[in-house]
Amino acid sequence: MEGLAHSNDLSEVIEADRAHMWHHLSQHKQYESIDPRIIVEGKGMRVWDATGKEHLDAVSGGVWTVNVGYGRESIANAVRDQLIKMNYFAHSAGSIPASMFSKRLISKMPGLSRVYYSNSGSEANEKVFKMVRQISHRHHGGRKSKILYRERDYHGTTITALSAGGQPQRVMQYGPLTPGFVEVPHCLEYRKQWDVENYGERAADAIEEVILREGPDTIGAICLEPVTAGGGVITPPIGYWERVQEICAKYNILIHIDEVVCGVGRTGVWFGYQNYGVKPDFVTMAKGVASGYAAISCTVTTEAVFDMFKDDPNDPMSYFRDISTFGGCTSGPAAALENMRIIEDEGLLDNTLTMGARVIDNLKALQDKHKVIGDVRGKGLFCGAELVSDRDTKEPADEKRVAAVVADCMQQGVIIGMTNRSLPGFNNTLCLSPALISKADDIDQITDAIDGALTRVFG
Numbered sequence: 001m002e003g004l005a006h007s008n009d010l011s012e013v014i015e016a017d018r019a020h021m022w023h024h025l026s027q028h029k030q031y032e033s034i035d036p037r038i039i040v041e042g043k044g045m046r047v048w049d050a051t052g053k054e055h056l057d058a059v060s061g062g063v064w065t066v067n068v069g070y071g072r073e074s075i076a077n078a079v080r081d082q083l084i085k086m087n088y089f090a091h092s093a094g095s096i097p098a099s100m101f102s103k104r105l106i107s108k109m110p111g112l113s114r115v116y117y118s119n120s121g122s123e124a125n126e127k128v129f130k131m132v133r134q135i136s137h138r139h140h141g142g143r144k145s146k147i148l149y150r151e152r153d154y155h156g157t158t159i160t161a162l163s164a165g166g167q168p169q170r171v172m173q174y175g176p177l178t179p180g181f182v183e184v185p186h187c188l189e190y191r192k193q194w195d196v197e198n199y200g201e202r203a204a205d206a207i208e209e210v211i212l213r214e215g216p217d218t219i220g221a222i223c224l225e226p227v228t229a230g231g232g233v234i235t236p237p238i239g240y241w242e243r244v245q246e247i248c249a250k251y252n253i254l255i256h257i258d259e260v261v262c263g264v265g266r267t268g269v270w271f272g273y274q275n276y277g278v279k280p281d282f283v284t285m286a287k288g289v290a291s292g293y294a295a296i297s298c299t300v301t302t303e304a305v306f307d308m309f310k311d312d313p314n315d316p317m318s319y320f321r322d323i324s325t326f327g328g329c330t331s332g333p334a335a336a337l338e339n340m341r342i343i344e345d346e347g348l349l350d351n352t353l354t355m356g357a358r359v360i361d362n363l364k365a366l367q368d369k370h371k372v373i374g375d376v377r378g379k380g381l382f383c384g385a386e387l388v389s390d391r392d393t394k395e396p397a398d399e400k401r402v403a404a405v406v407a408d409c410m411q412q413g414v415i416i417g418m419t420n421r422s423l424p425g426f427n428n429t430l431c432l433s434p435a436l437i438s439k440a441d442d443i444d445q446i447t448d449a450i451d452g453a454l455t456r457v458f459g
């Protein structure tokens with residue numbers, strides 16, 4: 001693949017970047033000594049930077065997004081055709097792609113029936129928070145307005161989404177936060193907080209303790225990731241979700257599952273919650289919905305929730321008083337429809353299960369070789385390896401050395417991730433989320449790169 005330098009002046013691009021760009025989640029001092037990396041092209045699982053260097057992308061666009069891989073002409077064409085025919089009309093009116101994608105999406109989500117569109121994961125989650133607050137006002141005299149969230153989970157970047165944020169370093173400089181959000185403990189079995197046999201049930205019971213402390217009548221909903229992503233690829237322990245479901249039913253608390261990362265195939269089923277038999281009241285999704293070919297997010301809910309918003313047609317306050325200018329219009333659902341067709345027609349869910357098992361096998365083999373790997377976990381093509389300096393005490397490996405492993409892989413032309421630098425003391429998990437089109441050779445290349453990097457960094 002040819003580098004950017006062939007069609008543009010690379011030095012001009014870098015100069016413009018240095019002078020005018022403010023990169024996401026980046027410390028800019030580094031760009032005084034190194035050039036910012038500019039990604040110019042992608043095909044399948046691979047991307048090329050402006051110098052022409054090829055990288056195997058093991059994190060699907062950096063943040064677990066490009067599920068069907070790069071360079072999909074059929075998605076680009078679907079978007080192009082839709083934009084030429086009808087690019088935009090406010091979503092109080094309907095559109096062909098939004099109706100048709102909603103129908104297809106709902107066909108994968110038994111028990112749910114309504115789709116509300118917006119543009120990002122944060123926004124989709126905020127829609128739920130607003131719905132829950134409005135339900136509280138209209139149906140519970142304003143009392144059931146609190147929302148529970150979990151330590152280590154992340155639900156987005158806006159101030160209210162951050163108020164539901166269980167990753168302290170992302171939150172601590174942005175207060176005052178939105179009131180009414182209450183934290184419950186995480187459920188990572190590797191780092192047990194209770195010495196019991198049925199860890200899943202015990203971790204869920206910890207949620208009940210918070211509910212009883214706060215008062216069940218004050219809590220409207222709980223917001224959870226099905227598998228925690230940036231907080232350390234935390235797969236729920238056995239029995240956890242069943243117990244969460246029971247507790248929520250007991251106290252009439254709505255279940256909101258944040259599928260922004262797990263949604264649309266990442267764990268080898270359409271949605272992460274479907275691995276655990278949960279019956280959610282709300283499901284939000286964003287990244288994989290259109291694999292990054294368009295900005296789209298969805299808040300999906302039940303007919304029972306929808307009905308709570310249409311109880312009085314003569315009351316101007318009885319409907320959902322919310323709008324999102326670009327939500328669902330029209331390139332997003334056009335891209336999402338084609339994205340879903342590709343996943344189905346190419347059998348990518350099955351491939352995700354097969355390749356996900358290969359990632360775990362390979363990482364476990366590395367665990368036998370490198371004592372720095374304390375725990376290996378994952379679901380489908382969503383996997384993590386937690387690094388520790390001592391297997392007995394589980395002392396987390398030094399964050400700088402974990403970052404050095406990521407940098408070493410990058411040198412080798414393989415892009416991997418690590419916990420979001422947002423959990424003080426626990427930014428020690430290597431994260432892998434390659435595209436659902438991964439082949440055995442790709443997976444082996446990724447884990448071989450990690451093998452080499454661990455040897456060089458940890459000996």
Ligand code: PLP
Binds near residue numbers: 120122229260286287
């Ligand atoms: N929810 C989860 C689980 C996420 O990982 C993210 C982003 O990484 C978000 C929500 C926020 O999504 P966005 O960045 O599209 O607002």
